[in-house]
Amino acid sequence: MVLKSTRNENASAQFKEAIFIGLAPDGGLYYPAEKIDFSDVYGKFDSTTPFNTIATELTAAFLKDETDREGAERIVNRAFNFEPVLAEVGEGIQVLELFHGPTCAFKDFGASFLASSMEEFLNEGKERAIILTATSGDTGSAVARAFYGKKNIDVVILYPSGRVSPLQEKQLTTLGGNIHALEVKGSFDDCQRMVKEAFGNASLKEEFSLSSANSINIGRLFPQSFYYVWARMQQGGENPVFCVPSGNFGNITAGLYAANWGLPVDHFVAATNANKVVPEFLENGVYSPRASVTTHSNAMDVGAPSNFERMEMLYNKDVANFRKQIHGDWVSDKETEETMSRIHKEYGYLMCPHTAVGYLAAERYRAKVGNKPVITLSTAHPGKFVEVVDDVLGIKPELPPELSSLLNKEKKAELVENKVEEIEAFLRRNF
Numbered sequence: 001m002v003l004k005s006t007r008n009e010n011a012s013a014q015f016k017e018a019i020f021i022g023l024a025p026d027g028g029l030y031y032p033a034e035k036i037d038f039s040d041v042y043g044k045f046d047s048t049t050p051f052n053t054i055a056t057e058l059t060a061a062f063l064k065d066e067t068d069r070e071g072a073e074r075i076v077n078r079a080f081n082f083e084p085v086l087a088e089v090g091e092g093i094q095v096l097e098l099f100h101g102p103t104c105a106f107k108d109f110g111a112s113f114l115a116s117s118m119e120e121f122l123n124e125g126k127e128r129a130i131i132l133t134a135t136s137g138d139t140g141s142a143v144a145r146a147f148y149g150k151k152n153i154d155v156v157i158l159y160p161s162g163r164v165s166p167l168q169e170k171q172l173t174t175l176g177g178n179i180h181a182l183e184v185k186g187s188f189d190d191c192q193r194m195v196k197e198a199f200g201n202a203s204l205k206e207e208f209s210l211s212s213a214n215s216i217n218i219g220r221l222f223p224q225s226f227y228y229v230w231a232r233m234q235q236g237g238e239n240p241v242f243c244v245p246s247g248n249f250g251n252i253t254a255g256l257y258a259a260n261w262g263l264p265v266d267h268f269v270a271a272t273n274a275n276k277v278v279p280e281f282l283e284n285g286v287y288s289p290r291a292s293v294t295t296h297s298n299a300m301d302v303g304a305p306s307n308f309e310r311m312e313m314l315y316n317k318d319v320a321n322f323r324k325q326i327h328g329d330w331v332s333d334k335e336t337e338e339t340m341s342r343i344h345k346e347y348g349y350l351m352c353p354h355t356a357v358g359y360l361a362a363e364r365y366r367a368k369v370g371n372k373p374v375i376t377l378s379t380a381h382p383g384k385f386v387e388v389v390d391d392v393l394g395i396k397p398e399l400p401p402e403l404s405s406l407l408n409k410e411k412k413a414e415l416v417e418n419k420v421e422e423i424e425a426f427l428r429r430n431f
């Protein structure tokens with residue numbers, strides 16, 4: 001698959017190169033620039049098709065010039081020993097649970113596929129890679145788990161000090177081995193900027209074979225399209241609306257790709273918390289990225305979503321085109337709390353604050369457009385956000401044992417200032 005940079009028509013790379021490059025040399029994001037039509041591939045699936053079969057078929061189609069069917073099968077089967085689950089919660093709304101992977105969040109899908117693809121393609125000319133990644137919480141833990149123990153690959157994770165949950169922090173800082181954590185005095189946007197600046201330094205990037213694993217990496221984005229296809233097949237009936245709780249807009253962009261490649265979908269709802277630059281843009285046509293604010297749904301506290309550039313390419317930078325496919329909505333912390341309580345009371349269903357943001361936006365959209373079926377994405381297990389859930393509902397959701405056992409492990413992280421020089425110094429000390 002030939003990919004191009006969002007900032008330079010002429011900068012192109014194959015998928016297997018782009019996953020190691022991460023951010024394009026001009027600072028843009030790789031996106032599939034060819035016209036893709038997967039209608040024939042989608043046409044082979046129905047409600048009985050297993051998730052891994054869908055993933056393998058789509059991988060084989062996407063990478064048809066870069067690997068064979070066996071290669072696609074190897075990548076997929078190494079990546080996924082977990083699956084999405086579709087749950088009926090309330091009338092006309094299905095919740096697509098994406099938290100049944102090793103770190104109980106949807107980012108496991110992208111991170112596992114990326115790690116598996118890198119393992120597949122690493123020996124083609126490159127001896128090692130260092131993954132540099134900024135996280136607002138869940139990316140880092142999913143990446144850490146996906147890459148833990150992988151040969152010839154090290155991971156350096158930057159996270160905002162005091163702005164991730166205690167459990168998220170343990171997930172980032174207790175693995176050790178090839179996983180290294182930098183605790184940054186600043187916000188997620190600072191972490192993201194530092195990583196971008198490090199990648200902007202060509203000699204540093206070259207010297208340490210730096211790669212990215214953020215949602216900017218096309219190797220994470222592409223596999224996130226699989227569960228939209230799977231859910232659409234499961235659901236079977238009238239074309240659904242997909243509602244996606246969004247922060248950096250990687251998850252929804254993958255869904256938009258699936259739809260633009262031929263998956264029958266009615267519409268998308270982009271749901272945010274108070275970090276609402278995209279819903280505002282959809283409403284008034286003005287895009288004004290800014291510093292993020294802290295909310296209950298902290299994995300979505302992003303004030304300048306990276307994937308906006310990919311969406312712009314998809315829609316030719318025309319807000320009228322965006323609006324044909326996406327509706328925007330935002331949900332306050334108070335509404336998030338009310339939704340978590342109400343849904344628990346009415347249906348006995350516990351949801352994490354991110355999922356609640358999506359759920360309320362799904363309900364409001366249904367009321368607005370006359371009750372179309374909506375599939376809303378659940379991005380994390382409620383137990384990952386036990387503090388918020390406990391505050392709101394007075395219930396401490398149980399965590400799977402893999403996660404709860406982390407709480408007793410020792411944190412190992414280096415506290416650093418929010419300057420790119422800190423990254424370089426760390427690399428020089430350690431590699």
Ligand SMILES: *Cc1c(COP(=O)(O)O)cnc(C)c1O
Pocket residue numbers: 105106107137138139215245246247248249250251252299300354379380
């Ligand atoms: C990352 C994350 C999101 C936001 O996903 P984007 O792809 O950044 O839009 C939502 N919920 C949870 C739990 C997350 O970890």
